[in-house]
Amino acid sequence: MKPTRSLKLANTHHKAATGITGFDEMTGGGLPRGRSTLLSGGPGSGKTIFALQFLVSGARDFKEPGIFVAFEETPKRVISNCEGFGWDVGALKKKLFFLNAQPQPDLIQSGNFDLSGMLAVLGAKAKEMGARRIVFDALDMVLALLPDEAAKRREVYRLHEWLVARELTGLLTAKAGKDEQDLSGLESTGYMQFMVDCSIVLNQRVEMGVSQRNLRVQKYRGSPFNEDESPFVIGNKGFDVAIARTLGRMDARVSLDRISSGVKRLDTMLGGGYYRGASVLITGVPGTAKTTLSGAFAEAACKRGERTVFVSFDSDGSEVMRNLTSVGIRLHRFVQSGVLHMISARMITGSAETLLVRIKALAYEHKARCLVIDPVSTLSKAGNEFTAHAVAERMIDWCKSNGITLVCTSLLDEMANNPSGGKPLHISTLADTWVHLNYLVQAGERNRGLAIIKSRGTAHSNQVRELILSDDGVTLADIYTAAGEVLMGTMRWEKESAERVANEVAEVAGKLKRVSLDAEEAVLKVRAKSLETELLAKQVEKTLLARTTQSREGELSRGRIRVRELRGGDVSMAKSKGSRS
Amino acid sequence: MSRQAQFRFQLYVAGDAANSAQAIANLNSICRTHLPGKHEIEIVDVFRDPKRALADGVFMTPTLVKMSPAPLCRIVGTLSQPEIVLLALGLRSIAA
Numbered sequence: 001m002k003p004t005r006s007l008k009l010a011n012t013h014h015k016a017a018t019g020i021t022g023f024d025e026m027t028g029g030g031l032p033r034g035r036s037t038l039l040s041g042g043p044g045s046g047k048t049i050f051a052l053q054f055l056v057s058g059a060r061d062f063k064e065p066g067i068f069v070a071f072e073e074t075p076k077r078v079i080s081n082c083e084g085f086g087w088d089v090g091a092l093k094k095k096l097f098f099l100n101a102q103p104q105p106d107l108i109q110s111g112n113f114d115l116s117g118m119l120a121v122l123g124a125k126a127k128e129m130g131a132r133r134i135v136f137d138a139l140d141m142v143l144a145l146l147p148d149e150a151a152k153r154r155e156v157y158r159l160h161e162w163l164v165a166r167e168l169t170g171l172l173t174a175k176a177g178k179d180e181q182d183l184s185g186l187e188s189t190g191y192m193q194f195m196v197d198c199s200i201v202l203n204q205r206v207e208m209g210v211s212q213r214n215l216r217v218q219k220y221r222g223s224p225f226n227e228d229e230s231p232f233v234i235g236n237k238g239f240d241v242a243i244a245r246t247l248g249r250m251d252a253r254v255s256l257d258r259i260s261s262g263v264k265r266l267d268t269m270l271g272g273g274y275y276r277g278a279s280v281l282i283t284g285v286p287g288t289a290k291t292t293l294s295g296a297f298a299e300a301a302c303k304r305g306e307r308t309v310f311v312s313f314d315s316d317g318s319e320v321m322r323n324l325t326s327v328g329i330r331l332h333r334f335v336q337s338g339v340l341h342m343i344s345a346r347m348i349t350g351s352a353e354t355l356l357v358r359i360k361a362l363a364y365e366h367k368a369r370c371l372v373i374d375p376v377s378t379l380s381k382a383g384n385e386f387t388a389h390a391v392a393e394r395m396i397d398w399c400k401s402n403g404i405t406l407v408c409t410s411l412l413d414e415m416a417n418n419p420s421g422g423k424p425l426h427i428s429t430l431a432d433t434w435v436h437l438n439y440l441v442q443a444g445e446r447n448r449g450l451a452i453i454k455s456r457g458t459a460h461s462n463q464v465r466e467l468i469l470s471d472d473g474v475t476l477a478d479i480y481t482a483a484g485e486v487l488m489g490t491m492r493w494e495k496e497s498a499e500r501v502a503n504e505v506a507e508v509a510g511k512l513k514r515v516s517l518d519a520e521e522a523v524l525k526v527r528a529k530s531l532e533t534e535l536l537a538k539q540v541e542k543t544l545l546a547r548t549t550q551s552r553e554g555e556l557s558r559g560r561i562r563v564r565e566l567r568g569g570d571v572s573m574a575k576s577k578g579s580r581s
Numbered sequence: 582m583s584r585q586a587q588f589r590f591q592l593y594v595a596g597d598a599a600n601s602a603q604a605i606a607n608l609n610s611i612c613r614t615h616l617p618g619k620h621e622i623e624i625v626d627v628f629r630d631p632k633r634a635l636a637d638g639v640f641m642t643p644t645l646v647k648m649s650p651a652p653l654c655r656i657v658g659t660l661s662q663p664e665i666v667l668l669a670l671g672l673r674s675i676a677a
Binding site for chain 1: 595598603627635638640641660
C-alpha cells in the first residue's frame, strides 16, 4: 500500500519524487526539482542503488526520462546490478540513457582541463531525449583528476550552474568516509555540501555484527524535512526508508469490529474480543503458552476465512503446528487451503529493519488481515537494541494503517519478571491490548495465570484467570481466592469439589424442609376444610331455625284470620271493599 | 616512433574557453617545434558537435587525441607541460 501512497504524494511542482518508500514522505515529495542534490556515503552504502531508483522511478512512473553518468562502473555493470530489484531497465531504454564516463586508466594529463566537454555532450543528449533527471555517479572519481581544490570547486560549480540552467534535477553521488563524522573533514565532498541545494548522507554501521543502514537528510534548501537519521534497508525492490509517522498524516481508520481471540472466555473478559486492527501483546515467561494463545487466535482468524500470516522465530512452522495440535488447535488444514501462511524464521538473521521489511512484504503479498509474530522480542536480538523499539513502533503503525490485527508474543526475561513493570521492547505502551501470562507456584504446582493488564477502549475483567490447556482446546477457569490467596490447579479443584459437597448438603436440607412444610400445609388445609364444613352445618341450622320461626308465625296469623272468619265479623266488609273497586 | 610518420591529431575544445585556446596554442607550438610539416590538426568544438564527442567518448576538455601513428593516445589538459606531452606522444627521445 505504501508505494501507491508515495506515488500519490509525489511529483509536485517543486519536488521530483524518487519513488523510494519513505524517502518521499521524509522530504515532503522527493528531491528538489531543477536543483542539485548530493548523495554521499561510504563504500557499499547504497548510493548507486538510490540514484538508479530515482532515475528508474522517474522514467517509469512520472514520464521523466533520465541520464545516468557512470564514472566508476561501466553502465553495463550498473544495469546488471539493478536487474535484481525487478526494475526492467531494458524496457526503459528510450527513457534512460547511460553514459560511460569512466576516466581511461591510461589517461595522460597535462595542465588544466574541465568538464565542459561532458556537459556539452550531456546537454545535447538531454535535449534530444527530453531528460528531466540526471545522475552523476561517483563524481569524486573525476574530481580526483583535478589538480587542486580550486579546480574541483570550479567544476562542481560549473555542474551546478549547468543543472540549474537546464532545469534538470541532478543527483551527484560521492564517496565519503565510513562515518558521517569524517565527512566534513573529507575535502572532496566538504565544499560540495555547501554548494548543493540538498544533501543526503548514507551510513552503514555494524553493531554486534549486524549491519545497520541509516539515511539522513543533512540539508534541504527551502523545504522542511525530517532531520533524523532514518534506518533503511535495501530490499528486493530497492530502497526502503523507514520513517516514523509524520505529523499531520491521516490517522488510520479505526474499527469497532471485534474479533475473537480464539478463547471464548478471554473474549468475554475483553468485552467481545480484540478490536480489529488492534495490536495485541502477549507477554510471559517461557512455557506460559504464549504461542498457544497466538495459535488460537490464528485458528479463529482462519475459521472466519481471514488471511493470516504466522511468523515463528522460535521454531519451525511445522513444529508449531504439531505442538498446537496437541491442544486441539489444528492449523494444517488452513495452510493447505492457503488461508494461513506459516513462516519459519528461526535462523533468519539481520537487522530488525530487514526483518520488518520482510514481514511487511510477506504480509502484503499474502493480503493478510491478521498477523502473528512469535515472538516479537526477536527484533531486539544482539546488535539491534537501539533500533528494535522503533522497528516495533513502525510495525504496529504499519499494521494499523493497513487494518491488520497484530498479535505478537514477547518473552519477559525471568530476571526482570515483573508483570506490571516489565516492558519488553517498550512496546507494551504501544500495544492496545496487553495480555500477560504467568506461572503461579503454589502447593508444589505451577499453574498458568492469565491477566489482562490493559485493553484500550474496552471494559475488561480485572481478574486473573487460570489458563487451562487440554486436548480439546484452550479455556480459562475462574480462580478461587481464599483468605487472600489465589487458588489454582489442584487446590482450585479441591476447593471446587468442597464447594460441590457443600452444595449437595444444602440441597438435601432444603428438600427436607420442603417436605415438612408440605406436611404442615396439608394439616392446616385439613383443618380448614373441617372448619368450613362445620360452618356450613351451622349455616344450615341457622336457616332451618329461621324457616321454622317464620312458618310458626304464619300459622299463628292464619289461625287468627280463621278465628275471625269463624266469628263472622270483618269478612263481609272486606268483600264489599273488593266489589266496589 | 619513426620521424617520417605523419601525425594526425584531434583536439577537442569547448568553444572559446580559455583553457581550450591555451591548448590550441600549446599544440601548435609543440608541432611547429617538433613535427614541422609532419602533422595534421583537427579542432573539434564539443559545443558545436556534441554527438561526435559522445561517440568518441571525450568528456573532458581540452583533450588531445593522437589518431596516428598507433597507438592511440589521449592527453587531457592545456598541454602546458611540453615534457609530459612529448613523452606521451613518443617524441621525447627525439626532442632530447
